[in-house]
Amino acid sequence: AQKVTQAQTEISVVEKEDVTLDCVYETRDTTYYLFWYKQPPSGELVFLIRRNSFDEQNEISGRYSWNFQKSTSSFNFTITASQVVDSAVYFCALIQGAQKLVFGQGTRLTINP
Amino acid sequence: GAVVSQHPSRVICKSGTSVKIECRSLDFQATTMFWYRQFPKKSLMLMATSNEGSKATYEQGVEKDKFLINHASLTLSTLTVTSAHPEDSSFYICSARDGPRLVNEKLFFGSGTQLSVL
Numbered sequence: 308a309q310k311v312t313q314a315q316t317e318i319s320v321v322e323k324e325d326v327t328l329d330c331v332y333e334t335r336d337t338t339y340y341l342f343w344y345k346q347p348p349s350g351e352l353v354f355l356i357r358r359n360s361f362d363e364q365n366e367i368s369g370r371y372s373w374n375f376q377k378s379t380s381s382f383n384f385t386i387t388a389s390q391v392v393d394s395a396v397y398f399c400a401l402i403q404g405a406q407k408l409v410f411g412q413g414t415r416l417t418i419n420p
Numbered sequence: 421g422a423v424v425s426q427h428p429s430r431v432i433c434k435s436g437t438s439v440k441i442e443c444r445s446l447d448f449q450a451t452t453m454f455w456y457r458q459f460p461k462k463s464l465m466l467m468a469t470s471n472e473g474s475k476a477t478y479e480q481g482v483e484k485d486k487f488l489i490n491h492a493s494l495t496l497s498t499l500t501v502t503s504a505h506p507e508d509s510s511f512y513i514c515s516a517r518d519g520p521r522l523v524n525e526k527l528f529f530g531s532g533t534q535l536s537v538l
Contacts, residue, residue, distance in 0.1 A: 342527075350429075350511060352464075352529035398463065408454070408515075408527060410463045 309334045311401050311411035319417040320389055328384045328414045330399030336360075339403035341382045343373065346396040346413070355397075358382065389418045423447055424516050426530025433504055434538055441499045441533045443514030449494040450516035455487075458511040458532075467512075470497045504537045511535075 310333040320326050332341065343355040356366065358375050366373050370387045386393055399411040423446040433439050443453055452471050456464040468478045468489050476489035486508075488500040497516075501508050513532040 344529075350513070350532035350534070352513065352515075354528070407466055407469070409466075412463045413461075415461070 309336075309339075309401050309403055309409050311399050311409055313397075313399055313411035313414050315414045316412070317415045317417070319419060321419050322391055323388050325385060325387050326389050326416065326418075328386075328397050328399075328416065330382045330384065330411060332380050332382065332399070332401045334380075334401060334403050336403040339401060341375070342400040342402070342408070343382075343384050344398045344400065344410075346398060348395070352398070355384075386416075391418050391420055394418045424450075424514065424528045424530040426514055426533055428533060429531060430534045430536075432536045432538065435505050436503055439501045439504055439535060441501075441512055441514075441535075443497045443499070443516065443530050445495045445516045445528075448516075450497070451494065453491060453497040453514055453516045454527075455489060455497075455499050456513045456515065458513060460511075464513065467499075501535065504535070506537045509535055509537045 345353040396413045425444045455467045468476045470476045470491040491497040514530045
């Protein structure tokens with residue numbers, strides 16, 4: 308069975324601080340995909356990144372970076388120099404085989420000015 | 421990028437009435453759409469997978485007679501909450517994929533519908 312765990316329920320930091328959101332996953336398949344989505348207060352889900360299990364290269368996109376480590380089954384997300392607009396709920400998700408996207412519990416990030 | 425439109429964004433209804441939520445893919449053909457339910461401060465739970473022209477596949481524990489899903493065209497899927505009760509109050513969100521294989525695509529989401537049943 309597949310499972311995604313985001314142990315941090317809520318994180319609160321002051322603007323310009325760096326913050327890392329943890330994601331640990333479980334899967335029996337060797338082929339799978341990991342996602343990060345952002346859910347702002349308005350409710351919609353915004354796609355941030357997709358990473359397949361064969362690509363362990365870390366990725367950086369502006370202030371966002373992702374660290375994928377198969378050895379620890381983790382796919383952590385770091386926001387550098389956080390801004391108030393980064394405040395949202397962030398979801399990590401996993402898909403394999405049956406192609407059902409399984410979400411973690413979400414981490415509510417609050418960036419205080 | 422691909423856009424998924426969901427309507428209405430918010431609906432308040434009386435207990436016992438039925439509510440229809442629409443999910444449209446605006447600039448692509450969505451062969452498959454997914455319906456999720458999200459309780460306050462909780463994660464998204466997949467309710468059903470909707471394939472164009474065929475019956476929806478429901479997840480375990482989801483009442484198919486309560487949550488009717490219709491995917492009559494490649495750009496529209498509807499979720500009807502029949503005889504709604506207060507416990508059906510929730511945030512419902514749809515998503516659509518724009519390719520034959522989900523894992524190659526991004527899976528685009530609608531903006532969600534907040535249902536409140538009085």
